[in-house]
Amino acid sequence: MPSQILILDDEKNYLLILDAMLTDAGYAVTPLDDPETGLAYLEESEVDVVITDMKMPKVTGQQVLEFVKKNYAHVPVIIMTAFGSIEGAVEAMRYGAFDYIAKPFANDELLLTVDKAARFAAAQRENIMLRQSLEDRYSQHQIIGRGKAMTRVLELVTKAAPSKSTVLITGESGTGKELIAKAIHYASPRKAGAFVSVNCMALSSGVLESELFGHEKGSFTGAVARKRGRFEMAHGGTIFLDEIGELSADLQVKLLRVLQERKIERVGGGESIEVDIRVLAATNKNLEDAVAAGEFREDLFYRLNVVRLDMPPLRERREDIPILAAHFLERYAAENNKPFKGFSPEAIDYLTAYEWPGNVRQLQNVIERCVVLSSGEVIGVEDLPLEIKDEESQYKSAVDLLPVRINLNETLEKIELALVRRALARSNFVQVKAAEMLGLSKSLLQYKLKKYKLTGH
Secondary structure, X not given: OOOEEEEEOOOHHHHHHHHHHXXXXXXXXXXXXXXXXXXXXXXXXXXXXXXXXXXXXXXXXXXXXXXXXXXXXXXXXXXXXXXXXXXXXXXXXXXXXXXXXXXXXXXXXXXXXXXXXXXXXXXHHHHHHHHHHHHHHOOHHHOOOOOHHHHHXXXXXXXXXXXXXXXXXXXXXXXXXXXXXXXXXXXXXXXXXXXXXXXOOOOOHHHHHHHHHEEOOOOOOOXXXXXXXXXXXXXXXXXXXXXXXXXXXXXXXXXXXXXXXXXXXXXXXXXXXXXXXXXXXXXXXXXXXXXXXXXXOXXXXXXXXXXXXXXXXXXXXXXXXXXXXHHHHHHHHHHOOOOOOEEOHHHHHHHHHOOOXXXXXXXXXXXXXXXXXXXXXXXXXXXXXXXXXXXHHHHHHHHHOOOOOOOHHHHHHHHHHHHHHHHHXXXXXXXXXXXXXXXXXXXXXXXXXXXXXXXXX
């Protein structure tokens, strides 16, 4: 599709010349000698590049520029001006004009300038589409979870997103902490800025410092050029610091300064650089315990822990497992061009009963494996990996989640209570069915309901 060029000039001779020249070059051209009509045209039509004369009656080129930059910031504006008025065009560049052309102009120069503007406009459109795609993909409305646990998380996302406050996202590995961080960013006023993610555990302390803050040329062996750090890259946007509990003591001090002063210094540099950033952090560690053990700075913890989001493990949101499984099945079936229709009821029961120590990430991997290796249209129990359908493996995975030192009687009672509650929920509180699930008589189930003060409905 050819680029759409709008030309505004009260001199009709120039309009005719520009129209013919740019049409021959393959552009779709709309030439108008009335700038007021041109502004109305902008509101109704798709325009890629605006070329406007500087001096026109009623509306000047400067006013056209201001209107476009205010309402269509992605559209480049080229200013045309008489040779003796170039100073005004240069001034327009300061206000955001893409370039200027002096009248009379050389044809090659004009075509080169318009080509650059058209390419810039195409890149801007792609960026806008990509950003919109990311916004849609990471919108909180796209996050799968209809149970109470995830509903609470998403309510907090809605409240926290518009603010500038630092957010600490906690939870086990694989629960979707980065997904929530992206949802906060794309629901915030900073969504047009960059979302920059850094895994603090993936790099050594020295490398991580350079990655976060950048470095000056010659600051260490191998620093052959100046490098911008992730904080600078996130200027105007959001930086997500994953595994924040793994920061060394030195980097904790430097991060604290960034949070307090919004300034950084590159490695090997002495200049303070201001950064406009929002910080989101995540950890699967208990930072309160780390503070008590002297492993994490208390003042940094409080700077990070302004808004707290605790991601529930998958075993605490079992009602979401069938929905998540169906989502991953649809995704991987499409990627592998396989016509899967769903899961057997028995397979869903096994998936829902499993403890999922690896959380959503593990479920995703299991469903991908099933899609790749299964040949039928329905995922059955026989298609599930051994650890999902083997009772011994299920019990072991559950036991592995318990502390080593426990009170056995109290723990067994808690497990029994949880099993009774689950059976009641899955039987829609029909006691006969719940008792059957647990291998109990109805009278023994009623005894346990009384013991644990459960109503049974």
